[in-house]
Amino acid sequence: MLDERKRKILRAIIEDYVSDAEPVGSRTIAKKHNLGISPATIRNEMADLEVLGYLEQPHTSAGRIPSAKGYRFYVDYLMAPRQMSKKDILDISNWYQSKVKRVEEIFQETAKVLSTTTNNISMVLAPQISKCFFKYLQFLPLDERRSVVIIVTNEGLVENKIVEIPEGLMYDDLHRIANCINTRLSGISLDKIKASLLTEIQQDILRDPILFETALQVLQQALTTDDKKRRLYLGGAKEALNQPEFRDIERVKKLLTLLEEEKLLRDILYMDKTDKVSVTIGQESHFTGVNNCSVVKATYRLDGQIVGSVAVLGPTRMEYGKVMTILDFMCCHLSEILNKYKLGQL
Amino acid sequence: MLDERKRKILRAIIEDYVSDAEPVGSRTIAKKHNLGISPATIRNEMADLEVLGYLEQPHTSAGRIPSAKGYRFYVDYLMAPRQMSKKDILDISNWYQSKVKRVEEIFQETAKVLSTTTNNISMVLAPQISKCFFKYLQFLPLDERRSVVIIVTNEGLVENKIVEIPEGLMYDDLHRIANCINTRLSGISLDKIKASLLTEIQQDILRDPILFETALQVLQQALTTDDKKRRLYLGGAKEALNQPEFRDIERVKKLLTLLEEEKLLRDILYMDKTDKVSVTIGQESHFTGVNNCSVVKATYRLDGQIVGSVAVLGPTRMEYGKVMTILDFMCCHLSEILNKYKLGQL
DNA sequence: GTTAGCACTCTCCTTTTGCGAGTGCTAATA
C-alpha cells in the first residue's frame, strides 16, 4: 500500500488535474501544496507512482495524469468527505418548489439540477411500476374489440393500457375477472404477479376454462412492457460540452450516440440492491464507444422500496467527491419528495 | 425577376453548395453543369446575383454561397419536385413494422427515421389530446382524499390524472357528476369543453350548487395541463454533427441549448392550420442563438383533425427538396398509421 | 454580348523555428 507521502502526492495530482484538466508537473505540486519537499523528490515519487500504475504520462516531458487505478484509489481512500452547504440545499429545494408542477416534471427537473450542479450528463430512471404494489385494476369500455385496463398501485401510480378483448368475451366477464384478480392479488408487487397469477387464480376461474385462458391473455397484455416504457430522463448534454475533453467533435458524436442508445443507458442505470452511491471509473468494457468516462450512480426509494436510479456520466476526470455528495443528497431528496407528495398531490 | 440564365446559375450554385458545403466558383459551375457559357460569363452573372442579394461572398477570391434570399427563391421557384423511391417507402414501412410495438414508440421512431433519412435534427410533437373528442370519463378510487380520473377520447387516447376530492364529496357524488358529464359532453372536442361546460351543465347540476362548484373544480383539475404534457420527441443530434457546419463546438453547444429549451421548440412546432409543408429559412429572429438554421415543418392528422406536427431542423444549407418530400411523406404515413391502428391495436 | 487572359487577393496547408514546461540523471548536501 502507498505510504503517506505518496498518498499526499497522488491526491494533490488528482485534485489539480481534476480542476485544471492539464497534466501536472512536479514543480506545480511543490508550489501549490506545500508538502515540505522539493520538486526533485516529488519527481522521484511520481516516477514510482507511475510504475505502480496510479499515474500516466501522456508523453515524455509532460506532467502526469491519473490513471483509472489512480482515481479508484482516490475515491476509495483519499477523497475528503464533502458536505453540501446549507445554501445549496436550499437552492435545490427552491428549484423544485418553483419548477415542479406535475409528477413527471420531478424527474426531468432532477436531471436538470444534477447536470447543472455537476456540469455533467445526468440520467434519471423514473420509478419502476413493476416494483410497486398492485392495488386494483379495472376494465373500461373503448369499442367492440378493445378495452382500457387501468392499473392502480398502492403508491398511487396509475397505468393504462389498451388491450384487445378476445372474441366472445363480454364486459360482464371482464368485470368478474377484474373482481377476482383484485381480491386475490391486491397488495402484491407487480413483478411477482406474473408468476403467482397462474397458481393463485387458477382455482377460482378454473370452472370456466375459456374464461381463464382469456383472462390470462388479457392480463399478460396489460402487464407486459412496463419496464421498457419506464421513462428515462436525460439532462446536461450542453453542460458536458463545457468539459475540455469534449472539445473533440468525434468524442461528442460518440457520446450522443450513446445517449440515443436507450438500451445501453438502461444497462448502465440498472439498479443494484445497494443503497450506496457507486462509482465506475473509465471501464471501457461497459459503455462501448465512449472511453475515459466514469459513472456515478445511486438509487432512490418510494415507500421503502428501491424503485429507480439516478446517475451522472462524465469524463474520468470528474469531481468525484462533489458528484457523489450531490447524488447522494438528490436521491434522498427525491425519495422524500415522492413519498411526501405520494405522486399526485403536487 | 431573374432571367432564365440567372436562374439556372443560381440553381446550380445552390445545389453544388448544398452537396459540398464549399463556396462554389465560376469554373466549377461551367465544368459540372454544361450551360454552354464560359466561366467569365458566369462570373459576371454571379456578380449580378450578389448585387441582387441572392448570393454572398465569404471573402474576396472565394466562391459564392447562397444567401437566405437565395434559398428562399430556390425553394419557391427553382427546386425540382422530388419523388420518394419505392424502395425508400418500403424501407420506412418495414422500419415501423419492425420497431414499433407500442403507441408511444411511433413518435420516437418517426423522429429517428426523419433524422437518419435527412441527416438532421427532427422533432415530433405527439397528438394534442385537447384536439380529440371527449368520449367519457370515470372516477376511480385512490384514497380518502384523492381519486383517479380517467378520460377516454373517441380516438382511443386515454389520459389519467389524479385529482383531489373536495371535502365532503362522496364517491356516489362523483359518479353522478361523471354520468352527467358523460351524457352531456360526449363527442365534443376537449379544448372546447372548458367553455361549454359552464353553460351546458349548469342547469343539470344547479339544483345542488355545492356539487356543481366542486364538480367544476375537479374537472378543471383534470382537464388542465394537457398541452404542456404533450410529449415532444427529438432525434438526430448525432446526425446533425455530421454536417460540416457543426464542426464548431460553440455552434453545437448553442444547438443543444436550444434542444433542451422545450418552450422554444414548442413555439417552432406550433401548428399552423395549413396542411402544406412549410419552410423557414435562416431567420435568426425565431430561434434565438442558433443562426443560419432552417426549419421545415408539417402537420399530421388523426381522424381528420390536425393533431400534431413534425419538423426537421438543420443548417440553412439543407437539401430542401429531399427534406420536404420526406416530411410530406412521413406526415401522411404517420396519419395513416395512427388512423389505422387507432392508437392501441399495435 | 461573350470570352480569353492576366494580375491580384485571400485562405489554407505545410514547414520551420523557438520557447517553455517538464523530465531523468548525476553529483553534492544534510
Next chain:
DNA sequence: TATTAGCACTCGCAAAAGGAGAGTGCTAAC
C-alpha cells in the same frame, strides 16, 4: 541514506514563414 540542486535533453505547441491553389475582377479582343 534520503533529499535536493543543477543541467542536459525531450516534446508539444504556437507563432511565423512560405508556398500552392482557387477564385475573382478587369481589360481587351472576338
